[in-house]
Amino acid sequence: MNLQxxxxxxxxxxxxxxxxxxxxxxLSLIFGTLQVLNLAHASIYMLGAYLCFWISSMLSQVSGxxxxxxxxxxxxxxxxxxxxxVLLLRRIYGREMLDQFLLTFALxxxxxDLCKLAWGVEYHTVDTxxxxxxxxxxxGLVFPRYNVFLILSGPLIYVGLWSLIRYTxxxxxxxxxxxxxxxxxxxxxxxxxxxxxxxxLGCWLAGLGGALVAPMSxxxxxxxxVVLIDCFIIVVIGGLGSxxxxxxxxxxxxxxxxxxxxxxxxxxxxxxxxxxxVVLIIRPWGLMGKPER
Amino acid sequence: xxxxxxxxxNGKAVGLLAAFAFFAVLPLFIGEGxxxxxxxxxxxxxxxxxxxxxMGYAGMVSFGPSGLYAVGAYTTALILIYTEIPFGLALIAxxxxxxxxxxxxxxxxxxxxxxYFSLLTLAFSQIIHTIIFGWYGFTxxxxxxxxxxxxxxxSSITNYxxxxxxxxxxxxxxxxxxxxxxxxxxxxxxxxxxxxxxxxGIHIRRYQLAAFVxxxxxxxxxxxxxxxxxxxxxxxxADVMKSTEMLVVCLLGGIYYFLxxxxxxxxxxxxxxxISSFTxxxxxxxxxxxxxxxxxxRGGIVGFFSESVAAMKERGRAKQHVSH
Numbered sequence: 001m002n003l004q005x006x007x008x009x010x011x012x013x014x015x016x017x018x019x020x021x022x023x024x025x026x027l028s029l030i031f032g033t034l035q036v037l038n039l040a041h042a043s044i045y046m047l048g049a050y051l052c053f054w055i056s057s058m059l060s061q062v063s064g065x066x067x068x069x070x071x072x073x074x075x076x077x078x079x080x081x082x083x084x085x086v087l088l089l090r091r092i093y094g095r096e097m098l099d100q101f102l103l104t105f106a107l108x109x110x111x112x113d114l115c116k117l118a119w120g121v122e123y124h125t126v127d128t129x130x131x132x133x134x135x136x137x138x139x140g141l142v143f144p145r146y147n148v149f150l151i152l153s154g155p156l157i158y159v160g161l162w163s164l165i166r167y168t169x170x171x172x173x174x175x176x177x178x179x180x181x182x183x184x185x186x187x188x189x190x191x192x193x194x195x196x197x198x199x200x201l202g203c204w205l206a207g208l209g210g211a212l213v214a215p216m217s218x219x220x221x222x223x224x225x226v227v228l229i230d231c232f233i234i235v236v237i238g239g240l241g242s243x244x245x246x247x248x249x250x251x252x253x254x255x256x257x258x259x260x261x262x263x264x265x266x267x268x269x270x271x272x273x274x275x276x277x278v279v280l281i282i283r284p285w286g287l288m289g290k291p292e293r
Numbered sequence: 294x295x296x297x298x299x300x301x302x303n304g305k306a307v308g309l310l311a312a313f314a315f316f317a318v319l320p321l322f323i324g325e326g327x328x329x330x331x332x333x334x335x336x337x338x339x340x341x342x343x344x345x346x347x348m349g350y351a352g353m354v355s356f357g358p359s360g361l362y363a364v365g366a367y368t369t370a371l372i373l374i375y376t377e378i379p380f381g382l383a384l385i386a387x388x389x390x391x392x393x394x395x396x397x398x399x400x401x402x403x404x405x406x407x408x409y410f411s412l413l414t415l416a417f418s419q420i421i422h423t424i425i426f427g428w429y430g431f432t433x434x435x436x437x438x439x440x441x442x443x444x445x446x447x448s449s450i451t452n453y454x455x456x457x458x459x460x461x462x463x464x465x466x467x468x469x470x471x472x473x474x475x476x477x478x479x480x481x482x483x484x485x486x487x488x489x490x491x492x493x494g495i496h497i498r499r500y501q502l503a504a505f506v507x508x509x510x511x512x513x514x515x516x517x518x519x520x521x522x523x524x525x526x527x528x529x530x531a532d533v534m535k536s537t538e539m540l541v542v543c544l545l546g547g548i549y550y551f552l553x554x555x556x557x558x559x560x561x562x563x564x565x566x567x568i569s570s571f572t573x574x575x576x577x578x579x580x581x582x583x584x585x586x587x588x589x590x591r592g593g594i595v596g597f598f599s600e601s602v603a604a605m606k607e608r609g610r611a612k613q614h615v616s617h
Contacts, residue, residue: 031408102541103587106581108580109576236412236416276416280412
């Protein structure tokens with residue numbers, strides 16, 4: 001393997017990592033605040049990808065149809081998420097973990113089948129949007145512009161999200177609820193509203209991830225399960241509930257998978273799990289997380 | 294065996310015998326297709342009851358029971374295709390191997406609690422899945438192992454049905470004895486309040502590991518039995534969907550009742566086959582069933598019925614408590 005190949009592998013690993021970051025950070029945020037491990041999070045991502053496909057094919061006459069769908073699909077997904085939270089998830093807070101797992105698992109089945117009903121079982125593709133449909137050629141390296149766009153958008157979202165939580169009033173309310181729900185409630189914070197808001201934000205991020213993935217891979221049933229497991233690996237490595245952890249975890253995961261394929265193609269998926277097992281055993285709260293209080 | 298009968302009143306013993314008799318004469322009245330269906334229910338009942346020993350009784354929610362189930366199935370299958378070892382021994386090797394793997398996996402898992410425990414079990418079952426999937430030369434990867442040789446006298450559907458009925462009954466009886474033994478009661482104490490249990494002088498991790506391994510052995514039994522039943526094994530025996538299927542089965546029947554998982558598997562497979570026969574959207578239906586169960590029938594089917602007859606039994610139960 002020459003140097004060019006390694007650089008390409010590095011870049012593609014990072015672009016995969018950055019898309020999964022968007023999904024994993026939503027999962028982590030929701031877990032941190034709501035204390036619910038939302039198994040259906042990847043299904044929300046799949047819904048985002050389908051909606052992106054649907055909207056951009058509806059608007060195929062309009063120029064920049066992808067950019068419109070990139071704007072609208074995550075918003076629709078967030079609204080759907082809000083609907084789910086108010087209607088269903090709200091009923092199971094404080095219940096046993098098993099109930100939460102099963103409810104969100106039921107949502108995987110329902111969302112998966114609804115997508116099949118709406119868009120069929122065949123593959124769908126979304127064209128790479130202008131002006132990102134060309135490749136960048138740099139010193140003999142050929143690399144798609146779209147992947148560069150993905151690599152750049154990951155850190156952008158990360159910084160935005162981190163500042164939102166760290167510096168805004170909204171962020172401090174969310175942190176207060178995460179830290180001590182009862183106390184925040186006693187101080188007049190509308191906790192259910194914060195829960196709905198955080199859940200919608202998480203869904204928006206997943207939807208954004210889905211919409212961004214649509215031009216670079218086929219939109220089809222089953223795309224959710226693969227990503228779900230990847231997200232688990234990432235949030236465990238980084239620490240459940242930590243935004244920076246999800247970012248770090250995604251980078252590590254993207255690179256380990258990209259280079260793992262070079263070393264042992266058949267066992268590449270196992271590397272992620274091995275990493276997850278090692279982190280869980282040595283430092284269960286993850287690289288950036290805090291030990292349970 | 295004495296305590297097995299002593300702890301139940303006559304009504305329950307009669308009920309159990311009636312159930313056994315029912316399953317024993319069932320093949321006389323139904324076609325072979327349905328016998329297979331009932332056989333599948335029985336095998337799933339062992340897997341789910343084994344899982345429930347850990348989940349319902351000890352309160353350890355595993356996301357990866359399918360890994361151990363697949364270990365059982367593949368051990369039996371690999372022995373049968375590669376060696377001349379007789380079927381009976383191959384069948385025993387399945388649970389033994391599943392038990393050994395559970396010791397290793399469980400040793401790590403019981404160090405964690407709550408969601409971390411679940412995620413670690415998931416990761417290990419995924420590793421097992423990857424090994425089965427990726428080790429093409431040994432396990433035939435995603436082609437699975439097909440046409441596994443099964444002895445002549447077990448190759449007919451009815452004979453295999455009786456064979457598994459006996460093993461399933463033995464397993465359920467063993468599980469019944471385990472959950473009613475001091476060990477089983479300790480597990481329940483541990484589920485309710487780990488701190489207090491520890492203060493009483495119980496080594497929590499040791500008990501959890503024991504529950505994990507026992508549960509793994511029963512999952513292995515189910516896997517091996519299914520291997521002989523199906524005569525083909527595939528890597529998706531170890532995947533996440535299979536694990537969640539087992540969790541749903543337990544929930545459907547009721548995780549706080551001994552017979553919950555068994556009832557759950559009968560209802561689950563019945564629903565699966567009936568709904569799948571007229572729509573391809575069985576997952577959608579299953580999802581809706583789970584939501585209805587979670588919101589309206591929290592104790593599962595067994596819980597629902599035992600609560601609705603609880604009022605009638607109230608006086609009888611009060612008497613029983615006094616006599617204890």
